[in-house]
Amino acid sequence: MKSVVFAIAAAFMLPHPAQAAPAVNLQTLSWLEGSWEGEGIEGAPALEAYAPAAGGQMVGHFRQLNKDGSVMFYEIITIVEDAGSLAYRLKHFNADLTGWEEKDKVAVFPLSAAGKDRWDFSGLVYERTGRDSMTATVTINEGGKEETLVFRFRRKGR
Secondary structure, three states: OHHHHHHHHHHHHOOOOOOOOOOOOHHHHHHHOEEEEEEOHHHOEEEEEEOOOEOOEEEEEEEEEOOOOOEEEEEEEEEEEEOOEEEEEEEEEOOOOOEOOOOOOOEEEEOOEEOOOEEEEOOEEEEEEEOOEEEEEEEEEEOOEEEEEEEEEEEOOO
16 A cells, blocks of 8 residues: 555655646636545545635645554645646645645645636646535556546545
């Protein structure tokens, strides 16, 4: 499992090719507000939650558990309005809150494509699959081998 976690960290450090950013604002992601539960890495429980946008940013957090119920890692997330489009920013943390990225570094994923119910943040894709369901996918590259992780979520509390 550690190799999966390190592969995720490595994927977030890879440079992403520059693409024209679609004209989108945070209002288009207001449906993300609230708490989402589902299956993450290897089908283990995952949780993601977002607060309403304020000040041009939407703040969120993510928690990935191991199959035994222990914490694998956390993420602190902001989705920000940037030059007429959006960017997804995050920092990873181990269960003891030690960070993966350097102190002054943040993983940034500019929005590269957007559709009616799909937002591609340079390889980190959110897709609204129903009123209260979504899928998040991330493509990672470990030693030249590409793998896609799929996270399936349902809105909690509805």
